[in-house]
Amino acid sequence: MTISTGIRVAALDDVAEGEGIAISKAITGTADNIAILRDEDGSVWALDDTCTHETASLADGWVEDGHVECPLHSSKFCLKSGEVQGLPATKNTCPHRVELRDSDIWLFPNETP
Amino acid sequence: MTSTKEPIAGRGTCPGEACGNVPSGRATPAPGGALRRPAELQRNIDVSGLVDEKGGLLDRAVFTDEQLYRQELRRVFAPSWLFLAHADQFHKPGDFFTTHMGEDPVIVTMTKNREIKAYLNSCRHRGARVCRADFGQTRNFTCTYHGWAYDLDGALVSVPNEGGYPESFRRDDWGLVEVPHVESYHGLIFGTWNPDPVSLRESLGDMAWYLDAMLDHDPEGTVAFGGVHKWVLEGNWKLAAEQFATDWYHVNMSHASALMVLSPTGRGPKDEIIHREGRQYVDPNGHGAGFPVHPKNRFDADTVHEWMDYAALRSRLGDARVEGPLTTGHATVFPNFSYLPVNGSIRVWHPKGPNRMEVWAWTIVDRSMPEEVREAQRLYNLRTFGPSGIFEQDDGENWSECQAIAHGFITNGVALNYQMGLGSEREDGRYPGTTSELYSDAAGRSFYARWRTLMNTPAWHEEQP
Numbered sequence: 001m002t003i004s005t006g007i008r009v010a011a012l013d014d015v016a017e018g019e020g021i022a023i024s025k026a027i028t029g030t031a032d033n034i035a036i037l038r039d040e041d042g043s044v045w046a047l048d049d050t051c052t053h054e055t056a057s058l059a060d061g062w063v064e065d066g067h068v069e070c071p072l073h074s075s076k077f078c079l080k081s082g083e084v085q086g087l088p089a090t091k092n093t094c095p096h097r098v099e100l101r102d103s104d105i106w107l108f109p110n111e112t113p
Numbered sequence: 114m115t116s117t118k119e120p121i122a123g124r125g126t127c128p129g130e131a132c133g134n135v136p137s138g139r140a141t142p143a144p145g146g147a148l149r150r151p152a153e154l155q156r157n158i159d160v161s162g163l164v165d166e167k168g169g170l171l172d173r174a175v176f177t178d179e180q181l182y183r184q185e186l187r188r189v190f191a192p193s194w195l196f197l198a199h200a201d202q203f204h205k206p207g208d209f210f211t212t213h214m215g216e217d218p219v220i221v222t223m224t225k226n227r228e229i230k231a232y233l234n235s236c237r238h239r240g241a242r243v244c245r246a247d248f249g250q251t252r253n254f255t256c257t258y259h260g261w262a263y264d265l266d267g268a269l270v271s272v273p274n275e276g277g278y279p280e281s282f283r284r285d286d287w288g289l290v291e292v293p294h295v296e297s298y299h300g301l302i303f304g305t306w307n308p309d310p311v312s313l314r315e316s317l318g319d320m321a322w323y324l325d326a327m328l329d330h331d332p333e334g335t336v337a338f339g340g341v342h343k344w345v346l347e348g349n350w351k352l353a354a355e356q357f358a359t360d361w362y363h364v365n366m367s368h369a370s371a372l373m374v375l376s377p378t379g380r381g382p383k384d385e386i387i388h389r390e391g392r393q394y395v396d397p398n399g400h401g402a403g404f405p406v407h408p409k410n411r412f413d414a415d416t417v418h419e420w421m422d423y424a425a426l427r428s429r430l431g432d433a434r435v436e437g438p439l440t441t442g443h444a445t446v447f448p449n450f451s452y453l454p455v456n457g458s459i460r461v462w463h464p465k466g467p468n469r470m471e472v473w474a475w476t477i478v479d480r481s482m483p484e485e486v487r488e489a490q491r492l493y494n495l496r497t498f499g500p501s502g503i504f505e506q507d508d509g510e511n512w513s514e515c516q517a518i519a520h521g522f523i524t525n526g527v528a529l530n531y532q533m534g535l536g537s538e539r540e541d542g543r544y545p546g547t548t549s550e551l552y553s554d555a556a557g558r559s560f561y562a563r564w565r566t567l568m569n570t571p572a573w574h575e576e577q578p
Contacts, residue, residue: 055271056271071253072255072260073260
């Protein structure tokens with residue numbers, strides 16, 4: 001686990017509750033793009049963007065009740081831990097730490113939340 | 114979305130012989146390989162002898178015969194403009210509505226480019242529907258059988274275990290089959306499988322003038338208010354479509370009890386309500402519209418009547434429309450879209466075999482109407498022409514009655530009478546196109562003449578590649 005410096009990736013208002021945005025790996029320096037996901041309670045989380053089942057962007061998925069549902073085949077992942085919670089995916093995805101500063105979202109790639 | 118007469122989706126292309134007879138959009142060359150459908154599966158019947166519009170006679174086999182019904186799906190529904198949805202049902206990309214074109218299930222959706230497109234709702238893999246919901250919001254259409262997933266443009270974007278397919282497999286070949294033409298008229302969205310149709314506007318002809326009496330009260334147009342009511346009726350779809358095109362005649366008899374209930378005195382309607390004068394529009398493409406004509410014609414629901422600015426309507430639509438098709442009346446856009454302007458009811462008669470139809474009905478109101486006026490119109494429509502409406506019940510009972518006995522051998526061979534108003538068709542100088550009397554079968558004769566023409570004309574999909 002490498003400790004990275006934080007990156008300001010978006011304003012909080014850029015991400016609607018229940019939705020997500022994808023941050024390019026060119027910005028995050030990670031192997032995969034990172035999905036910034038905002039739960040319906042307003043909390044913000046980050047996971048590797050590509051579903052572990054097939055190629056799909058979790059940032060396009062549905063975010064609710066502490067999980068994100070893949071828009072293609074409905075696999076579910078825990079927002080906090082990246083743990084897979086529903087088939088057809090069987091592998092966990094990787095979580096990343098985010099922090100809210102004022103009204104901005106800061107991402108710390110590869111740091112455990 | 115503002116109302117538009119322009120096409121709202123690009124023209125689909127059919128690249129080369131690979132597309133065979135299947136309508137296809139950009140994403141769907143529809144590989145058929147060695148498949149060749151034998152002609153015996155699609156035998157056609159010459160229906161010339163089943164419709165005698167000059168004599169005003171109709172053979173009842175048009176309502177009962179299974180083979181004729183299959184031919185209708187191929188030659189009447191497939192090439193015609195069919196109503197899909199109201200534009201107000203789509204506000205954001207991913208908004209979708211599922212319906213039918215004939216018996217074909219289709220998805221209507223707004224793409225990321227905010228175009229309205231329609232696709233056959235059937236996975237290209239094993240054929241299950243890729244969208245099971247009535248309406249909603251989505252990012253993709255994913256088949257719940259094996260997981261093939263399609264984006265809002267119909268492109269196949271995910272195939273689980275794709276590595277298991279041969280190298281020749283290309284996702285581009287297996288997108289959803291796209292309805293090649295989708296166009297709207299004043300908020301009403303229609304589609305056709307015909308790869309080379311006349312425009313929707315052209316197919317409406319003078320019918321557009323009558324439609325505008327409902328759709329064009331002011332520049333803001335209409336919205337769909339409330340949900341879509343759906344119910345099943347025993348009866349051939351043409352019984353309903355024909356009646357809405359041509360039949361004011363049944364009103365005083367069939368709806369006697371409803372008219373009694375609605376009369377303010379409780380002793381029944383005034384004589385001038387019972388003995389009405391009016392006109393019936395007879396369209397060469399099979400559309401029809403009938404309406405009483407009177408200077409004091411009005412909307413029935415009091416709240417709606419009080420809100421309407423009849424002087425402004427006269428200025429915008431002209432006296433002839435305000436005194437005619439603006440309010441009480443009936444109409445059908447061939448083949449299976451009908452409406453009632455007085456209560457904003459628009460509906461499709463979905464065919465479900467020769468003996469059954471599904472009615473799908475919306476209430477449309479002027480966008481400019483305040484909430485309480487919209488609600489008054491919705492409730493009035495529900496009470497009169499909703500699934501349990503006091504008028505709708507009468508109509509459904511008649512159609513089911515006619516259908517229930519029509520399979521009898523002797524019964525089926527006894528011709529039906531469509532002779533009212535024979536020879537009355539003319540141009541009256543006030544109402545556009547050819548019109549007949551309010552009490553007339555003229556639009557019905559024209560409806561069945563159009564039906565016969567299409568039934569006897571090979572459609573594009575019958576051309577040999």
